[in-house]
Amino acid sequence: MENVGLEMFLAVSAVLFVCGVVCMATKRNAIGVLMGVELVLNGANLNLVAFSRYGSLGLDGQVMSLFVIVLAAAEAAAALAIVLAFYNNHMTVDVDQATDLQG
Amino acid sequence: MNPFLLATSIENWIDSASFWPLSVLPAAVWAAIIHTTLVGLFFGLPAFVFIWAERKVAGRIQDRLGPTRVGGRFGWLQSLADGVKLIQKEDLAPNAADVMLFRLAPYIVVIAAFSAFMFLPFSAGLVAVAMDAGLFIALAVLSLEVLGIVLAGYASGSKWSLFGGMREAAQMVSYEVPLGITVVIPVVVAGTLNLGEIGALQSGGIQNWLIFSSPFTFLAFFVFFTVTLASNKRAPFDLAEAESELVGGFHTEYSGMRWSFFFLAEYASMFFVSALGAILFLGGWWTGFSPLDNWLLSTAQSSVGGDYLLRVFGMKILMVKAAILVFVQIWIRWTLPRLRIDQVMTTCLKYLVPMSCFLFLGAVIWPLVLATTIGQTSIWSPVGDRMPRSRRSGEPEVSSEVEGDETAMNRWNSRDSLVTVGLSTGEAE
Amino acid sequence: MSTVLFVIYALAASGGALAVVLSQNVVRMAFWLVISLSSVAGLFFLLGADFVGATQLLIYVGGTVVLLIFGVMLTSSGPYGTIKSQPAEVVQAGIIGMAFLALVASTVLSVNWEANEVRLAHANDHAEHGHVHEVSEPESEQGYNPEESGNTTRSLGTALLGVRFDKDLSLESEDGSNHGHTHGNHEVSAGYLLPFEIVSVHLLVVLVGAAYLARAKRRVDVENA
Amino acid sequence: MxxxxxxxxxxxxxLPRSLEVFAPELVLCATVVLLLLWRMLDLHQRIPTCWVALFGSLVAFFGVFAQFMYLKTGGAGVGGLEFLFDQWRLTPSGVGEIGPYFTxxxxxxQFAVFFRLVLTLFLVLVTALTILTGIPDAEDGQDFYTLLIGSTVGMLMAVGANHLLMLFLSIxxxxxxxxxxxxxxxxxxxxxEASLxxxxxxxxxxxxxxxxISLIAGLLGTANMPELGERFAILMQGEFxxxxxxxxxxxxxxMMMVLVGLAFKLSLVPFHFWCPDAFEGASAEVCGFLSVASKAAALALLVRFVLAFQGTHESLAQLGILFGIALGTISIITMTFGNLAAYSQTNLKRLLAYSTIAHAGYMVMAVSAMLVILNSPSSSVGVGQAATCIEGLMYYVAVYLFMNLSAFAIVALLRNETFREDISSYRGIISGSAATKVLCVCLAISFFSLVGMPPFGGFFAKMMIFYSALQAGHAHWFLWIVLGFGALNTVFSLFYYLNVLKAAFISEPEADAAPVEVPGMAGAYVLLVTIPILALGMSSLQGDLTATAKYVAASLFQ
Structure with missing residues (x-):
């Protein structure tokens, strides 16, 4: 690990974050958007763990990323239930088709 | 020589040898190749043996002979013949398939099933990756198998495969819950997630096996065993491949080596969970016969080569225990009828989950009850006395106020000090 | 060796993330997501966070992604639900993405992290000991490095209770009198007992909600009956 | 150590101290479990689950109330108060001592306790409203109240967040x-669709x-919020x-990324887009909950977050001014957009959603003013004025609770009769039964208060916030612009509210519409939540609340 510094991990996490954001912005499938969210959260988690290894954050970073993983799982479960409910009503998961509410 | 020792020594040699003319990268490649060969041999063989055993046992149970034609008396070359046949077969991908995923899915399954072995100690110290969270990581890796199966089911482009994949996903994800809880029960008793330590503290006789440590762990073993049947999609929970309804389930469309990958993975994970059950509940690599155990332990501690003896002997014992459990799995498969999918889910969510929760609660409370009635936390002997050498050797005197150059972590590493701290905190109030 | 591993994992994580964005088929996206998330777990192992890595594998890859794939299968209308994007959209997204990446990377990567770390460590020493003590081991100043790097289970577990090996216990002073002003009003570093317990309530609530949405109505509507 | x-x-x-402070939240958690058991044990046939939820939230409310009064009186309560203190086992070293808990x-x-009081009171009122309107039917009661209470527990933690993990967790x-x-x-x-x-x-x-959050925590090497500002000052030493x-x-x-998250919860423009859709899709009771409780919690979190970066160092002051002005700009855009967009709405819930957005803009104005005042180099303003901002904010939140709850309760109750929520369905409802007439009058009161008409509570709330912006103007001229926009917007907003009232009071009912007969209980409930609007505007309660807000705000800057 001598040659690998904090910056390297931050760069990977920045790539994950940006990919996630672009994914959220461009995907029209609701589940695709959720995958983008997972990428963003992973970018943040990687940041936290890297800071906990290299920075003075200590174990705080690892504990936070543990909780984030659990919270993300809960959020994904709720989001998926909502997507299914939407699908039952609309027979699609295309976010662009959600146009009943406008004004 | 034992493959693990061989692999480790080769790696050490490559790592340490400054005269080695290659640079680090080719050396790493060589080490990887050697490892792969060993692992392939090592894990391929049990699978072939188990497949043969499955046939034989099935034949006995159904009152027929099983394989007889190939390879001598018991048809012991049958699996090899099967293997040769499978390698020769054409590797087909249906037109309707999503070819990339279809081709990659078996690899995920195989990788997941086989990399779990990295964390499995075959005997004292005989483990590829020794980690404090070994058990947790092993289960985590094993749980990735489901992904490959779901993707295989989906990518095949056939509704039978899709059904099989979906059933499998639902089943495996649900059974992960009771599996996790039952696995935690021996962990609570042992006080560590490190499989090596859990195994080590079951030395010195059958009464020290964790299955006999309390009525709750005794029951927990059976729940654990039932759950592993389901999480390996073994009968009576083999809904994912239910031949009579789904043709072959998620692997309907596969042929040749890719098909055999699924089978290798299934037998590998059968073996893995059996070995895990043996370590967690059935005394790991100890014989359960206390003079023998003690003798092994004392030679390991005293003589130079004694360590090796314990390892080889322990590994054999563990393999035998695991093989027995695998045999029971096969026995059950050919004896019990298959459940319906809703019955499978009911079994899990309505029975196994509450049962495992109850057992977990009981296992947590049991030491407290014992402590108040007979004054110790286990019927036989305090578990703390049997902590492995790695934890106890070189530990400072048990006291929370140790001064000296040990770090706090070291102090904490002694479980005994935790107990002492807890007790003295209690007294302080 | 670990550098090689880092490169492999980093490339797989970034490449997988990129493939998630570029791929048109939802299940393939899920596959690439698995690759990416598993590689992130690998990076966690490299960073000595074995427990977090295992949790990532167990919950994220083995749980959440399976859930997502499940969702895809339940909701896909065609055999392989693909979503075609317009080329213009792709270009647009690409440009915005690159700009965003440039922004984040340029700010985050240009920070002199080591200098900042030294300053913070310096200030901590001032606050805790009133003087700058000899920095004997620069490694130990660099954050949390338990001797058996990678075995974080025990320290994480005790951190949940409030006993912190990386913070309080590694302080040299035994009297504890001068902790008051370094850690705010409370005397010990953060323990995570509360989140640990309250997350369980949260999970319960969310699961009740998800189950409510997913299950059929318990009774037939009066109008329909 | x-x-x-x-x-x-x-x-x-x-731990004992933490549990003492956290007891009301624990009661709510226990209520969640009880609700689920209730259903499992089939007790809901005898006593509907909604009463369990109401009971649990009432107990929690009294718990927080006891804490609030304990802090206010210094533990010297008499009579009923003393009984409450005893019941909750409040001690001087526990609840009596302010400071961090749970390590x-x-x-x-006081700030946290005040917001917890508001939130638990609101929980009680919303639960009562849902019992009246029957939005979760008997079969789904336990699910709905589990969600409602679970969400409230998150909010209760949000207002006391002292750690970046808690910030994220509570959100x-x-x-x-x-x-x-x-x-x-x-x-x-x-x-x-709305929920998707x-x-x-x-x-x-x-x-x-x-x-x-990960960037902040990593950069400053801590996740403890009170340390953030100090750490940043250390990093910036000798740098410009x-x-x-x-x-x-x-x-x-x-910080911007974190503020985006908070702005989303507060539905500030440009992160407001979910709000109208979610409000139109959700039932009016849930809208009320979202518009009041989640806003109040996010607002408290916003205050906590920006206050974490306060300090004496030069760079912190510049950071504060920067974010003060940024929040001021967002506030201008938010209230203007919210009020303008409300004009073209035909659905009352959607209209109220935009009104909520506009009100979020007013409230953020106070935070912006506070930041500017606290970090201003000029000596004409100081901590005293900053406390005025928080004081105004808290008064606003307290009044806003009743105004919005009353409005959404009326929408919900009338929906139960007419099955419609568009504005044209309100035509001539004044001609309905006596209870309906009460509803109409209450609607008028709450709307006038939302506008900020003098005799009602909303007027004083708005006054206090505008006054704080005026004060902040001395520190930075930009706040005067914000203030100007605020005043203009107040005038704008009058018309679309009046539009609804005109439909209700003056327009002829639709030809085929039957007269609306709202049950008497509904009228009583709406009256109950509307009276505080009047009381907070015209009675001595107004002075009481001002004094309380002042006391709480002052405690934040000690």
């Missing part, structure tokens, strides 16, 4: 159940927020705060 002393401290001192994850101070805890609550009417197409939009945007923005300084830039980036 040894393990022994830490364990002794944590288990012996910190610094949460903070217990998630209040959001995720509310996503599901929006979709609670499963059969309705709009509900599914809400969850997709919400999850994405939570991710962005977490990335910001500018956008070319990468440390500062990274911090600003991280």
């Amino acid at each position: 040894s393990v022994h002393s830490i364990l002794n401290h944590v288990l012996g001192e910190d 610094g994850l949460l903070v217990h101070d 998630e805890m209040m959001s995720v159940p509310s996503y599901v609550m929006v979709a609670f009417q499963k059969g309705r197409k709009q509900a599914g 939009k809400y969850v997709v945007y919400g999850a994405g923005i939570a991710g962005v927020m977490l990335y910001g 705060f500018s956008m070319s300084n990468t440390t500062a830039l990274t911090l600003v980036l991280g």
Whole structure:
């Protein structure tokens, strides 16, 4: 690990974050958007763990990323239930088709 | 020589040898190749043996002979013949398939099933990756198998495969819950997630096996065993491949080596969970016969080569225990009828989950009850006395106020000090 | 060796993330997501966070992604639900993405992290000991490095209770009198007992909600009956 | 420190104190479990689950009330109060002592207790409203109240967050159940759509927020919020705060990402897009909950977050001014947009959604003023004026609770009769039964108060916020512009509210519409939540609340 510094991990996490954001912005499938969210959260988690290894954050970073993983799982479960409910009503998961509410 | 020792020594040699003319990268490649060969041999063989055993046992149970034609008396070359046949077969991908995923899915399954072995100690110290969270990581890796199966089911482009994949996903994800809880029960008793330590503290006789440590762990073993049947999609929970309804389930469309990958993975994970059950509940690599155990332990501690003896002997014992459990799995498969999918889910969510929760609660409370009635936390002997050498050797005197150059972590590493701290905190109030 | 591993994992994580964005088929996206998330777990192992890595594998890859794939299968209308994007959209997204990446990377990567770390460590020493003590081991100043790097289970577990090996216990002073002003009003570093317990309530609530949405109505509507 | 002393401290001192402060939240958690058991044991046939929920939230409310009064009276309560103190076992070293608890994850101070009081009171009122309107039917009661209470527990933690993990955790805890609550009417197409939009945007923005949190925590090497400002000052020693300084830039980036998350919860423009859709799709009761409780919690969190970066260092002051002005700009855009967009609405819930957006703009104005005042180099303003901002904010939140709850309650109750929510369905409802007439009058009161008409509570709330912006104008001229826009917007907003009132009072009822007969209980409930609006405007209660707000605000800056 001598040659690998904090910056390297931050760069990977920045790539994950940006990919996630672009994914959220461009995907029209609701589940695709959720995958983008997972990428963003992973970018943040990687940041936290890297800071906990290299920075003075200590174990705080690892504990936070543990909780984030659990919270993300809960959020994904709720989001998926909502997507299914939407699908039952609309027979699609295309976010662009959600146009009943406008004004 | 034992493959693990061989692999480790080769790696050490490559790592340490400054005269080695290659640079680090080719050396790493060589080490990887050697490892792969060993692992392939090592894990391929049990699978072939188990497949043969499955046939034989099935034949006995159904009152027929099983394989007889190939390879001598018991048809012991049958699996090899099967293997040769499978390698020769054409590797087909249906037109309707999503070819990339279809081709990659078996690899995920195989990788997941086989990399779990990295964390499995075959005997004292005989483990590829020794980690404090070994058990947790092993289960985590094993749980990735489901992904490959779901993707295989989906990518095949056939509704039978899709059904099989979906059933499998639902089943495996649900059974992960009771599996996790039952696995935690021996962990609570042992006080560590490190499989090596859990195994080590079951030395010195059958009464020290964790299955006999309390009525709750005794029951927990059976729940654990039932759950592993389901999480390996073994009968009576083999809904994912239910031949009579789904043709072959998620692997309907596969042929040749890719098909055999699924089978290798299934037998590998059968073996893995059996070995895990043996370590967690059935005394790991100890014989359960206390003079023998003690003798092994004392030679390991005293003589130079004694360590090796314990390892080889322990590994054999563990393999035998695991093989027995695998045999029971096969026995059950050919004896019990298959459940319906809703019955499978009911079994899990309505029975196994509450049962495992109850057992977990009981296992947590049991030491407290014992402590108040007979004054110790286990019927036989305090578990703390049997902590492995790695934890106890070189530990400072048990006291929370140790001064000296040990770090706090070291102090904490002694479980005994935790107990002492807890007790003295209690007294302080 | 670990550098090689880092490169492999980093490339797989970034490449997988990129493939998630570029791929048109939802299940393939899920596959690439698995690759990416598993590689992130690998990076966690490299960073000595074995427990977090295992949790990532167990919950994220083995749980959440399976859930997502499940969702895809339940909701896909065609055999392989693909979503075609317009080329213009792709270009647009690409440009915005690159700009965003440039922004984040340029700010985050240009920070002199080591200098900042030294300053913070310096200030901590001032606050805790009133003087700058000899920095004997620069490694130990660099954050949390338990001797058996990678075995974080025990320290994480005790951190949940409030006993912190990386913070309080590694302080040299035994009297504890001068902790008051370094850690705010409370005397010990953060323990995570509360989140640990309250997350369980949260999970319960969310699961009740998800189950409510997913299950059929318990009774037939009066109008329909 | 040894393990022994830490364990002794944590288990012996910190935990008992924490549990004492946290007791109301624990009661709510227990209520959730009880609700689920209730259904499992089939007790709901005898006593509907809604009463369990109401009972639990009432107990929690009294718990927080006891804490609030304990702090206010210094533990010297008499009569009923003393009884309450005894029941909750409040001690001077526990609730009586402000400061962090749970090893610094949460903070217990008057500000937190005030917001917890508001939130638990609101929980009680919303539960009562749902019992009246019967939005979760008997079969689904336990699910609905589980979500409602679960979300509230998240909010209760949000107002006391003292750690970046708690910031994220509490945002998630209040959001995720509310996503599901929006979709609670499963059969309705709009509900599914509204909640899909809400969850997709919400999850994405939570991710962005977490990335910001990770940057802040990593940069400053701590996740403890009170230490953030101090740490940043250490990093900036000897360096000039500018956008070319990468440390500062990274911090600003991280803070912006966190603020995006908070702005989403507060539905500030440009992160408001979910709000009208979610409100239209959700039932009016849930809208009321979202518009008041989640706003109040997010607002408290916003105050806590920006206050974490206060300090004496030069760079912190510049950072504060920067964010003060940024929030001021957002506030201008938000209230203008909200008020203008409300004009063209035909659905009353959508109209109220835009009104909510506009009100969020007013409230953020106070935070912006506070930041500018606190960090201003001029000596004409100081901590005293900053306390005025918080005081105004808290008064606003208290009044806003009743105004919005009353409005949404009326929408919900009338929906139960007419099955419609568009403005034209309100035509001539004044001609209905006596209870309906009460509803109409209450609607008028709450709307006038929302506008900020003099005799009602809303007027004083708005006055206080505008006054604080005026004060802040001395520190920075930009706040005068914000103030100007605020005043203009107040005038704008009058018309669309009047439009609804005109339909209700003056227009002829639609030809085929039957007269609306609202049950008497409904009238009584609406009256109950409307009277405080009047009381907070015209009675001595107004002085009381001002004094309380002043006392709470002052405690924040001690």
